[in-house]
Amino acid sequence: MATIDLPAGTRSGTRSRTATPRPVRRPVRLGPGRPIPFGFAIGPALLVLAWVLGSVSGALDPETLPAPWDVLRTAADLAAEGTLQSNLLTSLQRAAIGLALGVSIGLVLALVSGLSRLGEAVVDGPVQIKRSIPTLALIPLFIVWFGIGEEMKLIVITAAVLVPVYINTHAQLRGVDARYVELAQTVGLSRWGFIRRVALPGSLPGFFTGLRLAVTISWLALVVVEQVNATSGIGYLMTQARTYGQIDVIVVGLVIYGLLGLFGDLAVRTLERRALAWRQTLAD
Incomplete structure (x- = not known):
């Protein structure tokens, strides 16, 4: 009986199908990606560029908003007189002292309220009341x-x-994983050991969020208080300029406040990244 040779790669008279390789899908990047070098300066630089273009094109009235080079010239004149440095130093001292006191008091109150039910009953209510009352509305009473x-x-x-x-530190303290609390009890940590090894490290993300807000708010409060019968400070300089219609001096003060807020926030974020280097986030 004759033997029929089947073509290679076939079985029972059926031609084999060639397997088609699946296309390799590239993973979709869901995070923001790597940090851009000096990325914090891009937004402010675009604002300055828009300011320059508006001044050159005439879209911005010099009587309403002076050109950047006029503001720089005014700042240089004030620095040459020594007026800018002395008032800036006074503002920095006020903001630094107020910020240090506020952060310290807020942190202590958060620890008392976050680690004790009795402390929360005593502290949280008054702080929430203060939160609902704008600080600027309290200035007449403080005076x-x-x-x-x-x-x-x-x-x-x-x-x-x-x-x-x-607010932010207290919320983070209340959000500490209960398993860590149980582990601390199991290993026999003292109250101070629990605060130092569990509570404080666990509250750091919330603390730094509150600190970033606090730095900005300190400058906002400074702007107001320096216009209340002050005899020095950037706010005082701006108040005097308003009296004499010196818009360029007012803009110099606003630019200084903006730069202080920007670099203050940058310093806190840098400190946060170093203190929380163990934490992997989308910002990394």
Whole structure:
């Protein structure tokens, strides 16, 4: 009987099908990607560019918003007189002292309220009441209580700063994983050991969020208090310029406040990345 040779690669008279390789799908990048070098400066640079283009094209009235080079010239004149440095130093001192007091008080209150039910019952209510009352609305009362000197200005900044630090730190403390608490009890950690090794590290993300808000709020409060019978500071310089219609000086003050806020936030974010280097986030 004759034997029929089948073509190679076939079985039972059926031609084999060649397997088609599946296309390799590239993974979709869901995160924001790697940080852009000096990315924090791109947005402000675009604002300055729009300002320059508006001044060159005539879209911006010099009587309403002076050109950037006019503002720079005014800042140089004030620096040459020594007026800018002295007032800037005064503003920095006020903001630094008020920020330090507010952050310290807010952190202590958050720890008391976040680690104790009794502390929460005593502390949380008054802080929430303060949160609902704008700090600027308290200035007339603070003037009656503390006068119009430096003490009132520092108290206003402190009262404005402590709220975001308290709110964010307290929320993060309440969000600490209960398993860590049980583990601390199992290994026999003392109260101080639990605070130092579990509570404080666990509350750091919320604390830094509150600190970033506090830095910005400290400058906002400073702008207001320096216009209340102040005799020095950037706000005082702007108030004097408003009296004499010196718009360029007012813009110099606004630019300084903006730069202080920008670099203050940048410093806190840098500190946050170093302190929380163990945490992997989308920002990494």
